[in-house]
Amino acid sequence: MPLLTVFTPAYNRAHTIGRTYESLLKQSNKDFIWLIVDDGSSDNTQELVKEWMSKDNGFEIRYIHKENGGMHTAHNVAYEHIDTLLNVCIDSDDCLAEDGINKILNKWEEVKDLGYAGIIGLDADLEGNIIGKGFPEGLKETTLSGYYANGGAGDKKLVYRTDIINKYPPYPVFEGEKYVSTAYKYRLIDQEYKLAVLDDVLCNVEYQSDGSTATMWKQYVKNPRGFVFWRKVCMRYPTSTKRLIIDTIHYCAESQLAGNKHYIKESTKKLLTVVCVLPGFILKRICLKKSEL
Structure with missing residues (x-):
């Protein structure tokens, strides 16, 4: 059993999820599971994923289709089905950074016995420019909210222990609504655990014009x-x-x-x-x- 699940919530991202897939194919370490949670897509996302699942990718692909309910409900479904020690979310319009799997697993090997909830790393754009700010020099551990409270900025990539992420209640669902901040669980975790700092890029992102940030x-x-x-x-x-x-x-x-x-x-x-x-x-x-x- 691999130590890590990369999970990808997807809603009508057939035009971008291919580069997510390509970034996983390029990993030097294929010891991970890719879980796609399709949040009720009406495009050809399912057909694409089924085609990829029929190939010898070097890693296992799992696919779950659910009724559209929003990003947070896709996270709920993912956490219910992840059975690896660690998990990381790579969105369907983003790429896992070059050698990202090795970066995560090597860092975890260093800190696995120190009681951390997981790892916090950097996001960059598709050209490699850091999103927001990097980490202060010499920072070894932090909470997500503590990082921002001390002047940090920009999205960061979070790798969590699955047992800890599931220790806290799932994201609530409000009838007729499709958004709850995924930072809800992270804020609760911050009250009890810290994250090990990995001062390296784990994900390359591109914000879409119809994504939640832009709207x-x-x-x-x-x-x-x-x-x-x-x-x-x-x-x-x-x-x-x-x-x-x-x-x-x-x-x-x-x-x-x-x-x-x-x-x-x-x-x-x-x-x-x-x-x-x-x-x-x-x-x-x-x-x-x-x-x-």
């Missing part, structure tokens, strides 16, 4: 209850006073978008929530306007 204003409006859930987690485990205020303003705005009249009573930071009602209303109006663009 976030619309996501706020379409999935307010999912965002309210996430803001509550952030308010419970704040990374800084500034971030707490920002998250509380978002909590107010998204609660208003959800039509929840009891959000002050339900808040874990009631006084701050009262102060943020008006800024939240302004943010709500901005969300509605931006979502129409």
Whole structure:
């Protein structure tokens, strides 16, 4: 049994998932499993994957098709089916970095007995430019939220122990909505575990024009209850006073978008929530306007 599962949530990414596949074929170490969770694609993703599964790739490919429910539900399904010690998500429009499998497994061999939840590495664009900021020189361990609280920026690649990721509740599902931040589980893990720092690129990414990052204003409006859930987690485990205020303003705005009249009573930071009602209303109006663009 390999130590690592690379899992890929996919929704109508037949035009990009091929390069994900090619990046896995190019790995010098093929001791991993590739799990694709197809989130109800209506394109030819399934046909592509079935074709790849019929080939001798040097690694096992597993494929699960599910009803469309959003990225977080694809993560839930992936975690239910992963049976390796470690897992890493490589999105269907991204590439595992050159020699990425060896980088992960070699680092894990170094730190496997030190109690870490996993490994945190770097993302770069397709030209190799680091996304956001790198790691401070000499940093050996961190939490994800701690990295950002200390001035870090940009998406990072996370490799988690499967037993630890499954120690925490699955992402909730809100009827009619299709977005909950996958950082929910990561924030909970941060309260108990640290990550070993791997100062190397593990993934090359390309942000799509129809991806969640590019359409976030619309996501706020379409999935307010999912965002309210996430803001509550952030308010419970704040990374800084500034971030707490920002998250509380978002909590107010998204609660208003959800039509929840009891959000002050339900808040874990009631006084701050009262102060943020008006800024939240302004943010709500901005969300509605931006979502129409």
